[in-house]
Amino acid sequence: MSNQKMAQYSLEKSPADKSILVLSGKGGVGKSTVAANLAISLSLQGYATGLLDTDFHGPSIPKLLGMEGTKLTSPDGKKLNPAELGSLKVISVDFMLSSRTDPVIWRGPMKMNVIKQLFEDVNWGELDYMIVDCPPGTGDEPLSVVQLIPEPTGAVIVTTPQEMSLSDVRRSIQFCHALKLPVLGVIENMSGFVCPHCNERTELFGSGGGEEMASEMGVPFLGRIPIEPEIVSSGDSGKPFAYHYGHSQFAKDFESIVTDIIEKVTSDKVR
Ligand SMILES: Nc1ncnc2c1ncn2[C@@H]1O[C@H](COP(=O)(O)OP(=O)(O)OP(=O)(O)O)[C@@H](O)[C@H]1O
Ligand SMILES: [Mg+2]
Numbered sequence: 001m002s003n004q005k006m007a008q009y010s011l012e013k014s015p016a017d018k019s020i021l022v023l024s025g026k027g028g029v030g031k032s033t034v035a036a037n038l039a040i041s042l043s044l045q046g047y048a049t050g051l052l053d054t055d056f057h058g059p060s061i062p063k064l065l066g067m068e069g070t071k072l073t074s075p076d077g078k079k080l081n082p083a084e085l086g087s088l089k090v091i092s093v094d095f096m097l098s099s100r101t102d103p104v105i106w107r108g109p110m111k112m113n114v115i116k117q118l119f120e121d122v123n124w125g126e127l128d129y130m131i132v133d134c135p136p137g138t139g140d141e142p143l144s145v146v147q148l149i150p151e152p153t154g155a156v157i158v159t160t161p162q163e164m165s166l167s168d169v170r171r172s173i174q175f176c177h178a179l180k181l182p183v184l185g186v187i188e189n190m191s192g193f194v195c196p197h198c199n200e201r202t203e204l205f206g207s208g209g210g211e212e213m214a215s216e217m218g219v220p221f222l223g224r225i226p227i228e229p230e231i232v233s234s235g236d237s238g239k240p241f242a243y244h245y246g247h248s249q250f251a252k253d254f255e256s257i258v259t260d261i262i263e264k265v266t267s268d269k270v271r
Contacts, residue, residue, distance in 0.1 A: 017127065
């Protein structure tokens with residue numbers, strides 16, 4: 001789609017003061033986990049926050065937050081009310097699908113229209129933050145979001161330490177550069193495992209690759225998050241980790257990353 005054609009799709013105003021996309025060139029590295037926990041953490045800190053899951057082919061936010069099967073309501077028959085987890089407002093493509101097991105076969109322009117509706121036809125209210133979870137890669141979904149929001153604040157890029165995911169992630173950074181979307185920083189997820197019994201750290205997949213790659217690409221490094229076995233069961237049972245396991249190493253490392261992100265987007269360092 002040409003830029004001119006795209007312009008007619010842009011929103012006049014974003015529902016949020018700051019919008020942050022969570023991206024990665026690679027699947028399964030923890031984008032949705034980071035997006036969900038970032039949104040929850042912001043919301044628990046008192047920021048009016050929305051979480052938008054744009055993953056058409058594998059929306060996982062409802063499962064991570066225990067909100068599967070949510071039926072949205074529309075008090076005026078026009079706009080939809082988002083689902084709510086405490087004060088966090090949540091919208092997932094999944095809530096729009098009639099059957100969760102049906103594969104979604106939608107072409108780019110159709111996806112763009114749906115994503116536009118998820119912004120425009122939802123009663124988001126006035127948000128401080130909108131966190132957008134994206135599917136892996138640099139396809140229609142992140143492109144639509146970046147084109148739709150008048151001034152997206154930036155992207156958080158998630159990687160794991162292995163070289164295989166790092167090379168895919170470099171592509172995500174180039175995607176941001178091409179769209180002039182500021183890169184807030186890279187998170188190295190599944191970086192080492194801290195034994196809960198003896199506290200010894202083991203670098204299962206290596207460590208430090210994300211930091212090296214970030215410095216090589218000239219973008220900030222936000223930090224490492226260890227492998228946390230409990231996160232899988234908490235995700236599967238719909239208990240967001242940041243909320244229930246505040247004492248863990250994961251939660252501590254995550255919290256310092258959130259503080260860094262808030263600091264970055266509220267200072268003049270971005271845009
Ligand atoms: N730090 C971690 N420790 C342990 N497990 C993790 C960690 N981060 C994510 N996981 C688990 O890895 C799996 C993939 O995570 P997630 O769904 O967040 O990845 P994703 O990048 O969004 O995947 P997709 O590309 O399919 O959208 C999930 O089962 C999640 O619980
Ligand atoms: Mg995901």
